[in-house]
Amino acid sequence: MAGPPKAIVSPRFCVPHELHLTATMKLAGGCTVTDGSGAVLLQMDPIFFRFRGHCRVLLDAAGRPLLTVFSMPNRWDVFGGDSSNRCDLLFTARKSSVIQLRTHLDIFLATNTAQLTCDFKLKCSFNDRSWVLYRGTSSNDIAQVRRQYIVPSAVLGRRTFDLTVFPNVDYAFITALVLISDEICRDRQH
Template sequence: MAKVHPNAVVPEPATTSSSSGSGRAAVSPAEDQEPTVLTVWRKSLLFNCDGFTVFDARGNLAFRVDCYAASRRRAEVVLMDVAGKPLLTIRRKKLSLAEHWVIYDGDAAAAAKANPLLSVRRHVSLGASKALARITPLASSISAEAYVVEGSYGRRACAVRDARGEALAEVRRKESVGNDVFKLVADPRLGAPLAMGLVIALDEMFGGAGASAWWLLRRTWSA
């Protein structure tokens, strides 16, 4: 797997966590910044963990997700930096008919008052539709307009688009390495941490057993 993580070093588990992340700060970059291109590996570098390992364009570790719970029905997932500091908490909304996740700044479990950034709700349609999910900004630091995710996450070919149809983040296939390794292109208007947070939410909605259960539910409704 040298092509996947050329400069990777297995990180030590974090001993402490911070309630202040950097996800919110990533949504107000300079306008002249170029999109960030990341390589996402759907695997944790820690033994016996599920999650993600994310590398920048130089092959260095950028983000990590280490989930000790193997269940596809996780209540929340934490996006961390290389040192294990929580950047974002992606939490499942309870008692929601459709899949609904909220992305919070930092470690939402440790914060006295969680700061929500984005709401990600799975698009429900019994007919043909390109939309996978609807994204609603919840923080004043993010644009007030809603976003839509279109395409196919399972095929690693989808994009987060604004009301004008411009892509703020794109998931693209990476040649000859299968579905567990793919590219993530993040526009500076959204930022790399939030783009990765959306990937985590999409993976929970459309990956593994969760996707199969949703397909069976839609089939039941259509019958």
């Protein structure tokens, strides 16, 4: 992939500078993403169960649906808005292999129908406390995430992540991947 990354969800979520965000996951499955001043940028509803797997809807600060994440075993389909229509598919994330010691995801944009080579790759550290998102199979990282370990929050079932999103990278896209990787880590712990 040459050139800067393109918007996956919307150009309004791409800023020309590095962005530092905090994602706080709640026990019931909800999530709030804030900027450095504490302003809410994105939020996620708790998990809803559907006929095949379950789904979560990422909302903007005004409560409008941005994307819907459908979870299936080892695969996540992400659609624009609150849609589940194939023509609204934004991207698919799959585990790189079924058995993993570390979480690795291959992310395929909707336009990559052959899915022979991933458009993005997410690699977690051995203990899943941090991860990096790369463009394609290159070593060019476009976002980094670190999990905070705060005892009172952990006792209350909250998990907090520090996100560093590089310039011109869609932070709504990055947030969706944080939610997916957190789901994998929670499932692994149970």
